Amino acid sequence: MAERRVRVRFAPSPTGPLHIGGVRTALYNYLFAKQNNGDMILRIEDTDSSRFVPGAEAYIKEALEWLGIKFSEGVGYGGNYGPYRQSERRDIYRKYVDQLLESGHAYIAFDTPAQLEEKRKEIANFQYDAQTRGQMTNSLTLSKEEVDERIARGDVYVVRAKIEPGEEIVVHDLIRGDVTINSTILDDKVLYKSADNLPTYHLANIVDDHLMEVSHVIRGEEWLPSAPLHVLLYRFFGWEDTMPQFAHLSLLLKPEGSGKLSKRDGDRLGFPVFPLEWHDPATGAISSGYREAGYEPEAVVNFLALLGWNPGDDSEVMTMDELCQKFSLSRCAKSGARFDYEKGKWFNHTYLQEKSNEELAVKFAEVVKAKGYEADMKKLVAMVDAVKGRCTFATEIWANAAFYFETPTTYNEKDRQKRWKETTPDILAAAREMFANMSDELFGNAAEAEPFVSQWCADNNYKMGDVMNPLRLALVGEMKGPHMFQITTILGKAETLLRIDNAIAAMRS
RNA sequence: GGUGCUAUCGUCUAGCGGUCUAGGACGCUGGCCUCUCACGCCGGAAACCAGGGUUCGAGUCCCUGUAGCACUACCA
Numbered sequence: 182m183a184e185r186r187v188r189v190r191f192a193p194s195p196t197g198p199l200h201i202g203g204v205r206t207a208l209y210n211y212l213f214a215k216q217n218n219g220d221m222i223l224r225i226e227d228t229d230s231s232r233f234v235p236g237a238e239a240y241i242k243e244a245l246e247w248l249g250i251k252f253s254e255g256v257g258y259g260g261n262y263g264p265y266r267q268s269e270r271r272d273i274y275r276k277y278v279d280q281l282l283e284s285g286h287a288y289i290a291f292d293t294p295a296q297l298e299e300k301r302k303e304i305a306n307f308q309y310d311a312q313t314r315g316q317m318t319n320s321l322t323l324s325k326e327e328v329d330e331r332i333a334r335g336d337v338y339v340v341r342a343k344i345e346p347g348e349e350i351v352v353h354d355l356i357r358g359d360v361t362i363n364s365t366i367l368d369d370k371v372l373y374k375s376a377d378n379l380p381t382y383h384l385a386n387i388v389d390d391h392l393m394e395v396s397h398v399i400r401g402e403e404w405l406p407s408a409p410l411h412v413l414l415y416r417f418f419g420w421e422d423t424m425p426q427f428a429h430l431s432l433l434l435k436p437e438g439s440g441k442l443s444k445r446d447g448d449r450l451g452f453p454v455f456p457l458e459w460h461d462p463a464t465g466a467i468s469s470g471y472r473e474a475g476y477e478p479e480a481v482v483n484f485l486a487l488l489g490w491n492p493g494d495d496s497e498v499m500t501m502d503e504l505c506q507k508f509s510l511s512r513c514a515k516s517g518a519r520f521d522y523e524k525g526k527w528f529n530h531t532y533l534q535e536k537s538n539e540e541l542a543v544k545f546a547e548v549v550k551a552k553g554y555e556a557d558m559k560k561l562v563a564m565v566d567a568v569k570g571r572c573t574f575a576t577e578i579w580a581n582a583a584f585y586f587e588t589p590t591t592y593n594e595k596d597r598q599k600r601w602k603e604t605t606p607d608i609l610a611a612a613r614e615m616f617a618n619m620s621d622e623l624f625g626n627a628a629e630a631e632p633f634v635s636q637w638c639a640d641n642n643y644k645m646g647d648v649m650n651p652l653r654l655a656l657v658g659e660m661k662g663p664h665m666f667q668i669t670t671i672l673g674k675a676e677t678l679l680r681i682d683n684a685i686a687a688m689r690s
Numbered sequence: 691g692g693u694g695c696u697a698u699c700g701u702c703u704a705g706c707g708g709u710c711u712a713g714g715a716c717g718c719u720g721g722c723c724u725c726u727c728a729c730g731c732c733g734g735a736a737a738c739c740a741g742g743g744u745u746c747g748a749g750u751c752c753c754u755g756u757a758g759c760a761c762u763a764c765c766a
Binding site for chain 1: 691692693694695696697701702703704713714715716717724725726727728729730758759760761762763764765766
């Protein structure tokens, strides 16, 4: 059993965009699979036809592909255990439902949803279980003839698990250790619905995990309470010896307030909760995504990996490969992790700085073009180099470099009052002459221009600040930006002189 | 209400009985760098939920309480 090939699955239900917590679950499954040279399966759990959302499946695949979480098997990835979409596995499940019915571990129930609701109103904390099923309409209380007759005439029914009370069920969890639950508190869960001939999650999940030879079930903590039922089902089927090992991951909590992170928190608190932007096909509503917000996929992965897991040392910035090597279920936290968006931004800043200027410049070129400007690649690379240190997202490069393209027409009023003094026009005029007289070679070389200008200031008894600050305001329009000569060399001499002239004119007007 | 899980700086966490006057990271903050804004670098403030045990010794083990979270559907 210990020799079993590692096979894990990520099994979302296509009811909408993939939530960031789901992404983390997928990531942990992937890291675990890859570390053990195992298989990573994508299974689509679409047994609730009423909640199906078109586009959700494609979204899930696109999102995980963007993040570099790869499947080796499953919907759209091939494999020998298909089909991998549960709605396409109806016939398979029926057989196992019958097996449970025959062995007496399940029974047929005719109670309608309306009747159940009434019952719940009638009896506080009503639960369909060993104590109450004797008063309900099912194959345990009806004669065989009546059951057959009802089925024959087309009454809709469900198949329920028959849970015997009074038994301690132990779920061995790789993260939490042994969790013991008494079967008395479990209810007779619906396993199958005749209305659509589809199983519910519980049955489909067990049958598929068994048939697909899944070795480890790594899923969210919300499944822990139903894990005993799952253990029972493996037992009912006689599959206990190949039952997967369970690992229930702690939940991602809201950054503030209480409760788990939900789909609605994102735009309310000003950060995305989805990997990709999502356009709701029904309402047309748009939810923001990490990709569109400008995140690097590596940063999202790194950030998510550390939310509920740590490598045991002080490593913080890790590539996917490093994460694969270091990951371990036993180091997963048991308690829920509050989602810390600020740290996510820090990760992105870190990853952005590690990107080459050339790579960023290629993307930046598109932005520049879209804004209606042009620049050769050499200049774009220089701009990126000058500006990226102050960017958290690649998308911020434009805002920080726009001054290269847009000649200032106004000057920040506060800076103007502070930096432009009475003597400034004369100083700038002198600086203009100095620049004008510089050879093109010297002007274009930041490393040489700096000491030259510095010397010029000294020779003329100017303080560096009295020259540089007004000059910056003249060239940029505000007191921000890269080092002076990373501005002038890219701007070029003509544009530099023009901007100085404009500023002098503005000051004298 | 019931059942289960969890509980260290504001946040993510390290800690698996002595090495803890509790370590790292984000954030916050002081300083340095500096022509600006940033980046970067150096420093600082900041936590063991409470009460009982066990033990020579408890953040670490046990119990109780408290709090948070999850589940409690013919949803997953």
